Amino acid sequence: MQRDTLVSFEGVVKRFGDFVAVQKLDFEIRKGEFLAIMGSSGCGKTTTLRMLAGLEGPSEGVIRLSGKPINDLPTWSRDTPMVWQSLALFPFLNVRENVEFALKMRGVGKVERRRRAEQWLDRMQITEFAERNISQLSGGQRQRVALARSLVVEPEILLLDEPLSALDAALKVRMQSVLKNLQRETGITFVYVTHSQSEAFSMADRVVIMSRGKIEQIGTPQEIYRTPRTRFVADFLGSSNLFTGKVRSDGQGLALDTPVGQLALAPGATNDIGDTATLTVLDTKTHLSISAPTGSVNVVPVRVIGEEFVGATATLYLETAHGQEIRVQKGHDELADLPLGTGQSLYAWWNPQDSHLVAEA
Amino acid sequence: MSGSADLNRNRAVDWALMAYIVLAYAFVFAPIAASFVFSFNSDRFPSIPLGEFSLDWYRAVATDPLVWEGARNTLVVGVIVGVISTVLGFGAAYTDFRYSFFGKQIYLALALLPPTIPVIILGLAMLAYLSRVNLSGDALSVIISHVVVCAPFAMAIIRLRLSQMDPALEPAAWNLGASEWKAMRHVIIPFTMPAILGALFITMAVSFDEFAVAWFVSGLNETLPVKVLGFLQGQVSPRINAIGTFVFILSMTLVILAQLLLSGRGAGQTSADKE
Numbered sequence: 001m002q003r004d005t006l007v008s009f010e011g012v013v014k015r016f017g018d019f020v021a022v023q024k025l026d027f028e029i030r031k032g033e034f035l036a037i038m039g040s041s042g043c044g045k046t047t048t049l050r051m052l053a054g055l056e057g058p059s060e061g062v063i064r065l066s067g068k069p070i071n072d073l074p075t076w077s078r079d080t081p082m083v084w085q086s087l088a089l090f091p092f093l094n095v096r097e098n099v100e101f102a103l104k105m106r107g108v109g110k111v112e113r114r115r116r117a118e119q120w121l122d123r124m125q126i127t128e129f130a131e132r133n134i135s136q137l138s139g140g141q142r143q144r145v146a147l148a149r150s151l152v153v154e155p156e157i158l159l160l161d162e163p164l165s166a167l168d169a170a171l172k173v174r175m176q177s178v179l180k181n182l183q184r185e186t187g188i189t190f191v192y193v194t195h196s197q198s199e200a201f202s203m204a205d206r207v208v209i210m211s212r213g214k215i216e217q218i219g220t221p222q223e224i225y226r227t228p229r230t231r232f233v234a235d236f237l238g239s240s241n242l243f244t245g246k247v248r249s250d251g252q253g254l255a256l257d258t259p260v261g262q263l264a265l266a267p268g269a270t271n272d273i274g275d276t277a278t279l280t281v282l283d284t285k286t287h288l289s290i291s292a293p294t295g296s297v298n299v300v301p302v303r304v305i306g307e308e309f310v311g312a313t314a315t316l317y318l319e320t321a322h323g324q325e326i327r328v329q330k331g332h333d334e335l336a337d338l339p340l341g342t343g344q345s346l347y348a349w350w351n352p353q354d355s356h357l358v359a360e361a
Numbered sequence: 362m363s364g365s366a367d368l369n370r371n372r373a374v375d376w377a378l379m380a381y382i383v384l385a386y387a388f389v390f391a392p393i394a395a396s397f398v399f400s401f402n403s404d405r406f407p408s409i410p411l412g413e414f415s416l417d418w419y420r421a422v423a424t425d426p427l428v429w430e431g432a433r434n435t436l437v438v439g440v441i442v443g444v445i446s447t448v449l450g451f452g453a454a455y456t457d458f459r460y461s462f463f464g465k466q467i468y469l470a471l472a473l474l475p476p477t478i479p480v481i482i483l484g485l486a487m488l489a490y491l492s493r494v495n496l497s498g499d500a501l502s503v504i505i506s507h508v509v510v511c512a513p514f515a516m517a518i519i520r521l522r523l524s525q526m527d528p529a530l531e532p533a534a535w536n537l538g539a540s541e542w543k544a545m546r547h548v549i550i551p552f553t554m555p556a557i558l559g560a561l562f563i564t565m566a567v568s569f570d571e572f573a574v575a576w577f578v579s580g581l582n583e584t585l586p587v588k589v590l591g592f593l594q595g596q597v598s599p600r601i602n603a604i605g606t607f608v609f610i611l612s613m614t615l616v617i618l619a620q621l622l623l624s625g626r627g628a629g630q631t632s633a634d635k636e
């Protein structure tokens with residue numbers, strides 16, 4: 001175990017009856033990091049968080065917090081406060097009483113309780129609402145109360161279960177920076193469960209991607225974005241073009257026989273000839289031209305089927321002769337010289353160095 | 362209300378519905394109103410035109426020791442029944458809220474069954490059972506019987522309130538360091554308090570008004586409704602109207618209190634998103 005490990009999951013399995021929610025989880029959460037656990041609904045991310053919080057017990061394996069196994073510790077004896085998706089603020093208490101709740105449960109005296117709550121009310125900029133009812137607060141204010149209520153015990157770790165999902169887009173972005181700054185300033189380890197790629201990638205130091213109860217990939221947002229390790233991750237992120245085929249030798253190196261033609265692999269690929277493999281290339285590394293490019297690049301003839309503009313970038317949707325969709329993302333100026341009418345024939349191409357192979361599973 | 366609500370409403374339908382409600386209430390409350398009016402009438406028999414205004418019948422009731430005894434029995438029984446029923450109802454409702462277990466539907470059906478049994482049958486059964494265990498004719502026997510009738514009401518009321526609670530609220534309290542008992546005390550009970558008080562008042566009111574079962578099991582410790590029947594069997598006296606008015610006002614006060622608690626500000630947190 002590394003010295004800076006705060007939490008470790010060791011062979012953790014969670015079953016609900018016959019359903020396996022989490023299978024064989026092995027990973028570590030480092031002290032002071034912002035870790036996002038991402039996946040679509042039912043992937044086991046919330047179950048993982050709830051096991052860490054002590055709201056579910058693992059069926060197998062050990063969860064350690066600061067080296068000590070916590071499997072049998074009830075949630076009220078752990079210092080693992082959680083910010084709930086519904087926020088779960090107490091509606092019969094005012095803001096201050098909500099923030100003081102955890103201290104009161106721990107038997108902290110009235111004066112001390114008030115002093116510590118005051119600090120967090122101030123820090124979350126909700127002092128002026130201290131005497132208000134929860135029902136009188138806006139969504140963003142409630143978020144801040146929920147954070148203050150969890151952080152008032154100054155825990156080592158804070159668990160967040162999709163806390164921003166109820167907010168509108170603009171507020172979401174603002175709360176993301178509030179959360180990120182808070183995490184950086186306090187140094188508290190944040191474990192943030194979300195289905196949203198933009199939330200995970202904009203805040204987290206490391207991202208865990210889960211699917212069907214298993215971890216698909218752990219890494220920094222850049223690593224995951226640039227080199228998705230499995231086909232699932234590449235599909236889930238939706239920012240790569242995928243081509244599946246059989247590996248063969250093309251004289252100089254390895255290539256992939258795919259429905260769209262023979263595609264050269266990046267130099268250094270070590271797959272066995274005859275294996276089925278999937279090549280991915282980022283949509284930002286996929287280029288377009290009106291005439292077939294020459295040189296050692298992979299070229300796929302395509303037709304334009306649609307385009308989409310968001311801010312300064314455009315996403316072009318193209319189709320190969322076999323009906324496979326290909327996406328290309330570019331700045332507007334890079335596309336200025338290209339005819340982009342629907343049905344227009346173009347060539348999509350990329351440098352083999354910019355592509356890599358992903359595991360099928 | 363706002364303009365769009367007016368725009369999309371038919372005046373004729375509005376009026377028809379309003380008239381319907383007025384008529385329905387008139388139909389329901391006319392006998393009670395008549396009893397109320399005649400309780401202040403000096404005439405011996407209820408007839409129109411009315412005689413003079415008089416408080417004679419109230420005076421007669423107030424000086425009758427039998428009425429006082431009945432009233433005292435009713436109140437004592439009602440308060441105890443209210444408290445016990447509410448505690449039992451809370452326990453049953455919380456069990457339903459918190460746990461899922463094999464046979465839960467049967468558990469719920471059984472817990473909510475007693476009010477659906479015809480009171481005559483329930484009264485007879487209670488009498489047979491309580492006399493077997495030597496409890497019949499006792500105030501305690503009325504209390505036991507009324508708890509059987511009232512606890513399901515308390516359970517239904519409290520269960521409804523618990524169903525409005527964010528299911529994350531209790532785990533959130535645990536997660537913040539509250540043991541199960543502390544979460545019960547600091548989260549579940551405060552949240553359900555309007556329903557707990559509502560259930561308390563409703564069950565008291567049900568017990569005050571309940572006649573059939575009390576008639577079977579009360580023996581010498583007659584409650585007011587049972588006493589009233591005694592009066593009626595002897596003679597038709599406007600005193601009945603006076604007692605009726607008194608019981609009606611007491612029950613209605615409890616029911617209205619309960620209603621205010623259950624629909625009032627305390628319960629309004631679910632519609633909290635307006636600012």
